[in-house]
Amino acid sequence: MISITAPLILPYRLLPLNRNPSFLIRSSSSLQERELSSELYASAPFPPISAAKRVVLVRHGQSTWNEEGRIQGSSDFSVLTKKGEAQAETSRQMLIDDSFDVCFSSPLIRSKRTAEIIWGPREKEMITDSDLREIDLYSFQGLLKHEGKAKYGAAFRQWQVDAANFNIDGHYPVRELWARARSCWNNILAHESRSVLVVAHNAVNQALVATAIGLGTEYFRILLQSNCGVSVLDFTPRPEGGSPFICLNRLNQTPNSPIATGSSGGRKSSRRLVLVCYGATQSNTEASGATYGDLPLNMLGIIQSQKTAELLLDLKVHSIISSPKKACSETSLAISRVQEAADCLGADCVPRYVEMKQMEHLDVESVLQQPNRDATEVSALEPGWLNGYEDRITSEVWHQSEKAWQSLLSELSDESEPEKILVVVGHPALHIALMGHCLNLTKEWMGSFHVDAGSISVVDFPDGPTSRGVIRCINYTAHLGRWSIPITRSIIDDDEF
Structure with a gap:
């Protein structure tokens, strides 16, 4: 197994996306619409590719801390539950006839174990990349959600309603995550493969999808990623070269029914x-x-x-x-x-x-x-x-x-x-x-x-x-x-x- 350590992340600049640098986003706190800049968190365009590439993203199965309602972040103390193992096995069956050239995985136990189950007897290489770890939540990590609310009050509330601007211990976790996800794409696209499996986490998979199609941090928690949910991105080379054309082919195809009763990003919906x-x-x-x-x-x-x-x-x-x-x-x-x-x-x-x-x-x-x-x-x-x-x-x-x-x-x-x-x-x-x-x-x-x-x-x-x-x-x-x-x-x- 090959491992990739995290490179030094330098300050990055914001690049306007495409021909329309701004669009309207509906505020969740009122009926009024506010204008936000649509910017892609990147230091450079995506690297060119010579042939079409399909990337399949999978979130890990249910973990012990998922079950407990504990904030995980990038901590590595939880493992898959029996349900999580079963979800990973269902995903393996879902992908059993699909051909992959390589598997990239987060180094965290819950994700790495999910990747091992899905990868099964395949002999092709698995690569662990530390940039695929879950979002770094610093002092929040390990707390039950009600403990976070009691201990951090306004900061925890901001994490719930305005995650893009949430600050803790001097860090902006979602902004850091977007920059890290953008770095991941350089490694994935540089690999000589046509069909890639990536097994990681909820927030980082959201960031991978969003940065691929050019959406900023304000889209955190908008593109759902359930346990063992599968998302697919197609990268097609452009005739003139340069950054490839990118299309979201599928989002969050889950082992269980997508219309089953449940929450969306932790919130009930009527x-x-x-x-x-x-x-x-x-x-x-x-x-x-x-x-x-x-x-x-x-x-x-x-x-x-x-x-x-x-x-x-x-x-x-x-x-x-x-x-x-x-x-x-x-x-x-x-x-x-x-x-x-x-x-x-x-x-x-x-x-x-x-x-x-x-x-x-x-x-x-x-x-x-x-x-x-x-x-x-x-x-x-x-x-x-x-x-x-x-x-x-x-x-x-x-x-x-x-x-x-x-x-x-x-x-x-x-x-x-x-x-x-x-x-x-x-x-x-x-x-x-x-x-x-x-x-x-x-x-x-x-x-x-x-x-x-x-x-x-x-x-x-x-x-x-x-x-x-x-x-x-x-x-x-x-x-x-x-x-x-x-x-x-x-x-x-x-x-x-």
């Missing part, structure tokens, strides 16, 4: 959006992806809709809102029928009534089918496929989806129900745009996310729909079983990737 992509339709081809929502589902699409309906049976859905396109309507109907049969299926003691609605603003297929001068063929299976459309088309998708987003927030704001779960059925481009609005990004970020046909993505609102949402998962497909897309499946014309 408002949730479940974004469902309809499945394959009768004229789908791999080249054209899911751009034919106005056609009926084919047999694979019907199976995908049934699998999604079964997954959502664990939730009491209030409303299903869909694009008026035929494939969306068929998917909505499948979900509704299973929800309303919840008592017969043993999921509820009484029948459920589900409200079904159609929303014109959810129909982005008509926009995408306009003549596209920038590309003769756009494949929805490739990372960043939306970048293949000309600016006029992506702008129209973005503005239309913004109207849909505001309507959905209005639906969630209805306080007549103590809990409200909305299922939104639409095209992959729609859901990518909706998540962009959730994160208060601009349309230039649309190519930085990917979702597949039949997938689900989940957004929770622990502070209510007037505040920023927490993205619980993106592009979850494990519920599709044998019809799901393998995590390291080749997405570019390369059978050996």
Whole structure:
């Protein structure tokens, strides 16, 4: 096993990201929006790569201190619980057929053990990198959460509500973490490999995802990482060289159901959006992806809709809102029928009534089918496929989806129900745009996310729909079983990737 020690971290400068140096972020303390600078914590662009690279991030399984509710940070006194070992084994099974060239791991026991279980009998190298350790929380480490609140008062409160500016023992832990995560990418991308497994921790995996796609420290706790949750990033070389194109292909695919009752970043949520992509339709081809929502589902699409309906049976859905396109309507109907049969299926003691609605603003297929001068063929299976459309088309998708987003927030704001779960059925481009609005990004970020046909993505609102949402998962497909897309499946014309 190879180990990498932490290099000296020099002061770094902040680089404006892309063409839009600022965007709006909704304050969690009020309805007022404040402008924050969107800056990438980096000392230099990402190193160039010669071939496409896929990086799979996994958080360690449940640890003894997770179970106790103790603040771990970068301490190394906890080990995996029996549940954590089982989660790691489930992740091993999830990834057993996937090909990896190398495994990078945090040196901390809980992460290293998770990596060993997942890596199994593979003979390829494992590299421990101290920069992959969990966030350094200094005096907080080892305390139970109620002890931290009692001992540190205002500082602990700031850690909960304004972590990006949280200071303890003269350190800004989240800022340090972002700089360290950026350093990790240099080591990972410099390695001569095409498919990389990285096993680390909650906060550092959040920072790895965020720094890869250009999000600052204000996004801490917004991109959820559950125990043994899997996230996937695709790095594609640019023809002109330089920093690669980066796309978040998947976020937090968990061993257990992503819609199970639980907290989002430690906070309970009574408002949730479940974004469902309809499945394959009768004229789908791999080249054209899911751009034919106005056609009926084919047999694979019907199976995908049934699998999604079964997954959502664990939730009491209030409303299903869909694009008026035929494939969306068929998917909505499948979900509704299973929800309303919840008592017969043993999921509820009484029948459920589900409200079904159609929303014109959810129909982005008509926009995408306009003549596209920038590309003769756009494949929805490739990372960043939306970048293949000309600016006029992506702008129209973005503005239309913004109207849909505001309507959905209005639906969630209805306080007549103590809990409200909305299922939104639409095209992959729609859901990518909706998540962009959730994160208060601009349309230039649309190519930085990917979702597949039949997938689900989940957004929770622990502070209510007037505040920023927490993205619980993106592009979850494990519920599709044998019809799901393998995590390291080749997405570019390369059978050996």
